[in-house]
């Protein structure tokens with residue numbers, strides 16, 4: 395086997411295949427583990443943990459006396475450097491991978507034909523097959539003046555030892571919003587510019603509204619429905635011109651406008667794939683062709699670590715020829731935007747369900763009106779929204795926003811994944827007084 399790209403998905407697949415006795419070559423020019431541990435999920439969630447501590451401390455005045463907090467980025471940067479990324483050194487990960495029996499090659503790989511991969515001056519021939527797990531890179535919009543300026547992507551934002559006084563964030567998706575809130579809580583003046591009509595545009599409109607409301611409470615300026623048309627950079631920082639003629643300025647500019655497959659030099663055409671396609675199509679065994687598998691962000695079914703791991707497991711079983719090998723189903727895809735409150739969702743949004751022609755019913759409950767939400771008080775914003783396919787009597791989607799929205803999502807993910815009848819969910823006992831008890835309220839509101 396040759397595994398091209400050793401991010402979360404590739405590392406998992408390569409390690410397990412080697413442990414199963416296959417002769418595995420794993421190739422990556424950068425850090426083993428990929429985006430998630432070094433520039434993504436892990437360090438960003440450490441930042442969020444720190445920012446949330448600040449926000450909680452500020453809530454003391456309302457409920458528990460008096461507290462002051464002096465935000466300091468230094469311990470956050472230090473923790474990311476020392477604990478999360480080992481100063482962006484992957485020796486531990488490389489040793490772990492090699493310990494499992496993988497031959498590791500630190501090179502950029504090019505597919506040169508079916509089963510053939512070049513890495514530097516070496517060419518590998520894979521008898522069993524090739525796994526493509528090369529992830530995505532930031533998609534930089536063609537805004538006049540942007541190219542060539544020292545804008546930040548998630549890499550510079552995560553590596554920052556000090557924070558700027560102000561920042562403009564282009565893009566109101568998961569990356570933009572999580573980092574915007576972190577920076578604002580550490581005292582940075584933040585402006586978010588989102589081209590679509592609302593932030594978190596892929597989620598329920600109620601999620602967008604809630605996100606905008608809480609970000610504004612954190613002092614963030616949120617501009618939606620307006621394109622950035624020009625960028626200039628000088629001694630004072632960045633000025634971004636918007637389509638409506640306004641300008642917004644920041645010492646730094648973070649571009650978080652989505653991700654794209656990095657097909658340049660990968661040689662997709664050599665294995666019969668379209669190098670211009672936005673994603674690599676895979677079947678339910680995550681096969682992309684003859685003796686060819688693709689997994690993770692490249693497959694475009696949800697750019698999440700849990701998706702890459704899920705698909706890696708499917709590829710491993712398929713490759714090893716396991717009887718009853720699992721097949722992929724994405725009907726209960728969970729995702730959590732780790733703002734405060736966390737905004738979790740699973741399956742379809744109401745609009746997506748309607749677009750599929752389903753007979754849709756929805757039920758919503760508000761966290762502040764639930765017993766636990768009312769007790770919690772400061773920082774209790776959130777809601778549960780259920781999307782039901784009325785013909786089948788099952789949940790096809792749900793949103794769980796709140797102080798522990800990502801955790802409450804677990805129950806909803808089980809319901810959507812397992813197609814648990816709404817009737818049965820209505821008869822379930824929900825512990826009192828928990829946040830997840832608001833699911834019962836939303837069910838009764840259907």
Ligand SMILES: Cc1cc2nc3c(=O)[nH]c(=O)nc-3n(C[C@H](O)[C@H](O)[C@H](O)COP(=O)(O)OP(=O)(O)OC[C@H]3O[C@@H](n4cnc5c(N)ncnc54)[C@H](O)[C@@H]3O)c2cc1C
Pocket residue numbers: 398399400401402403404421422423424425426427428429430433434435436438439501502503504527528529530548569656659660689690691692696697698699700701702732
């Ligand atoms: C700021 C941020 C926060 C995030 N937070 C979360 C989160 O909280 N939860 C979550 O689930 N997801 C999160 N994600 C998304 C998550 O990081 C990705 O979905 C995940 O890393 C995808 O894994 P992958 O294996 O597909 O690709 P990657 O992790 O991107 O790894 C791909 C690897 O392929 C290598 N590669 C590329 N081209 C070649 C080539 N030609 N030859 C050899 N190797 C190559 C790269 O060097 C890289 O190491 C976040 C992402 C970002 C940027």
Ligand SMILES: NC(=O)c1ccc[n+]([C@@H]2O[C@H](COP(=O)([O-])OP(=O)(O)OC[C@H]3O[C@@H](n4cnc5c(N)ncnc54)[C@H](O)[C@@H]3O)[C@@H](O)[C@H]2O)c1
Pocket residue numbers: 535564565566567568569570572587588589590593594595620621622650651652653696697698729730731732
């Ligand atoms: N908590 C998590 O699980 C988590 C956190 C961060 C990232 N991620 C993953 O990483 C992926 C990438 O995140 P992202 O936030 O970069 O992408 P995204 O696709 O979620 O959001 C990008 C946003 O930028 C907007 N946009 C595009 N072009 C623009 C322009 N020219 N001007 C202004 N706005 C523009 C889009 O309308 C969109 O709302 C996500 O799809 C997500 O799967 C996940």
